Amino acid sequence: MPAAKPKAAAQICAVVGSDEAEVKRVAREYAGRMTPAGGGDFASDVIDGVAENADQAAARIHQTIEALLTFPFFGGEKLVWLKSASFLADTPAGRAAPVIEALEKLAEILSGGLPESTRFLLSAIDVDKRRSFYKGLAKLGKVEVFDKVDATKSGWEEEAAALAREQAGHHGLRISGEALELFTLSTGGDRRVMANEFEKLDLFLGAERRDVTAGDVRELVPLSRAGIVFELGNALAARNLSRSLAILEQLLFQGESPIGILLVAIIPTVRSLLIVKDLMTRHKLSRPQQPFFFGKTLERLPEAAIAHLPRKKDGTVNAYVLGLAAIHAHRYDMAELHAALGACLEANACLVTSSMEPEVVLSQLLIRTISRNV
Numbered sequence: 001m002p003a004a005k006p007k008a009a010a011q012i013c014a015v016v017g018s019d020e021a022e023v024k025r026v027a028r029e030y031a032g033r034m035t036p037a038g039g040g041d042f043a044s045d046v047i048d049g050v051a052e053n054a055d056q057a058a059a060r061i062h063q064t065i066e067a068l069l070t071f072p073f074f075g076g077e078k079l080v081w082l083k084s085a086s087f088l089a090d091t092p093a094g095r096a097a098p099v100i101e102a103l104e105k106l107a108e109i110l111s112g113g114l115p116e117s118t119r120f121l122l123s124a125i126d127v128d129k130r131r132s133f134y135k136g137l138a139k140l141g142k143v144e145v146f147d148k149v150d151a152t153k154s155g156w157e158e159e160a161a162a163l164a165r166e167q168a169g170h171h172g173l174r175i176s177g178e179a180l181e182l183f184t185l186s187t188g189g190d191r192r193v194m195a196n197e198f199e200k201l202d203l204f205l206g207a208e209r210r211d212v213t214a215g216d217v218r219e220l221v222p223l224s225r226a227g228i229v230f231e232l233g234n235a236l237a238a239r240n241l242s243r244s245l246a247i248l249e250q251l252l253f254q255g256e257s258p259i260g261i262l263l264v265a266i267i268p269t270v271r272s273l274l275i276v277k278d279l280m281t282r283h284k285l286s287r288p289q290q291p292f293f294f295g296k297t298l299e300r301l302p303e304a305a306i307a308h309l310p311r312k313k314d315g316t317v318n319a320y321v322l323g324l325a326a327i328h329a330h331r332y333d334m335a336e337l338h339a340a341l342g343a344c345l346e347a348n349a350c351l352v353t354s355s356m357e358p359e360v361v362l363s364q365l366l367i368r369t370i371s372r373n374v
Contacts (some may be wrong), residue, residue: 006362010168011114011116011119011141012040012110012114012137012140012142013034013141013142013143013144014121014122014123014124014137014139014141014144015027015124016123016125016143016145016146016346016349017103017125017127017146017147017148018125018126018148019146019147019148019191019216020125021192021218022146023123023125024084024123025147026146026163027081031079033083034079034119034121035079036076038261040291043076043077043079044078044081044332045070045078045110046081046083047060047063047064047067047080048060048083048084049082049083049084049085049086049123050084050085050086050136051093054099055097057086057096057098057099058096058098058099058101059232060082061082061087061099061103061106062105062250064080064082064106065105065106065109066108066210067080067082068110068120069109071115071117071118076117076120077117078117078119078152079119080118080120080121082120082122082123084123084124084125085122085124085125086124086125087099088103088124088126088127088128088131089125089126089128090128090130094128100201102168102226103131104133104306106133107132107133107136110137110141111136112141120369124332133343143241145330146191146325148184148190156159157185157321158292158320159185160184160187160188160189161180161292162163163189163194164183167178167198168198168212171197171198171199171201172202173200173210173211173212174212175202175211175212176290177290178211178214179214181230181234181291181324182214182218182227182230182231183197183312184215185226185227185229185231186221186222186223187221187241197220200220200221201217201221220325221333228250229261229264230265231243231247231249232248232251232261232269233268233324234324235247235271235328236266236269236270236366236369237273237325237331238328238331238339239328239370241366241367241370241371244370245323245349245366245367246364248359248361248363249312250260252359255313258351258358258359258361258362259352259358260300262344262347262348262365266347266365266366266369267341267348270340270341270344270369272310272321272322272324272325273325273328273329273332273367274337274338274341275308275309275310275325275338276326276329277329277332277333277334277337279301279305279309280326280329281303281334282305285326287327287329288324290323291323291324291326291327292319292320292323293323294319294323295319295320295323298317298319298322310322314339328352339368339369343365343368343369344365347361
């Protein structure tokens with residue numbers, strides 16, 4: 001028999017994060033579960049937390065406090081929901097003294113213990129997690145966080161891939177390897193897009209097959225720009241010339257900049273392959289089965305061995321990108337990769353200074369890189 005929930009955790013819940021759609025959806029589900037059955041209009045007290053200024057925000061908080069301190073009509077139970085609060089973000093209104101003072105009062109009320117008949121739900125977008133009020137919520141009840149994946153940050157792929165695996169599990173699907181990588185890049189870490197695409201895959205696969213392949217993703221999931229760029233880098237790393245040339249043609253047809261294709265897809269792939277090939281040769285590292293596993297391998301190396309590796313903004317190694325390269329590094333030798341990097345430099349200069357057709361320049365680069373010594 002499962003252990004009973006602590007009283008505070010059952011009474012106080014918060015749903016927060018930067019993913020507004022998901023926060024609102026989950027908060028509605030919580031409200032449905034926490035609203036006493038059969039209470040009618042008296043069973044819930046919903047306070048609109050959207051405030052245009054500090055005075056409005058402070059007023060909403062005091063309104064919430066008043067609702068928490070007011071006993072339910074007819075001696076029943078009730079839910080107090082501070083809905084879509086906008087004043088917990090790092091904004092001028094959120095930093096205003098009246099708001100901070102009101103939040104301290106609310107925290108005091110919550111920490112002092114609510115009447116058994118009262119339940120409290122908070123939903124908020126873009127919460128400043130450094131605030132003492134937010135930190136105190138986790139100690140008082142249950143807090144669920146739904147943040148958007150920031151695809152502009154280095155290393156976002158790991159977070160997005162973890163989210164994709166979680167979403168796949170909700171549909172009873174299994175996804176890994178190239179299929180997971182391609183799905184992640186195609187959906188850009190957007191929770192709602194992922195859910196929609198997994199619904200399509202679920203219907204397509206039927207009850208008998210639960211493993212999603214890369215072919216399934218290519219057939220059903222529309223490729224984003226990032227997904228197509230990834231496909232080019234992946235085809236280059238895998239030494240698949242025909243696919244590389246086909247993707248290059250598609251990118252150019254879509255109006256992508258030739259120099260952009262070189263700088264965003266081709267050069268980073270060659271550079272990562274070269275870095276990882278050198279690392280794996282020097283330290284006799286095994287090829288990982290999944291890109292995520294390579295991070296654990298790097299953690300076992302001395303700091304001096306990984307000091308030169310590309311980093312994310314937080315200073316940690318971008319292990320996911322290197323893991324992708326590590327899966328294919330065995331397909332090239334060091335001499336080929338050094339030559340490929342030199343060929344990239346020549347192609348860069350040619351695109352900038354010559355009148356040669358960009359498609360010819362990039363096609364020749366892919367042919368030189370992939371076909372050498374095969």
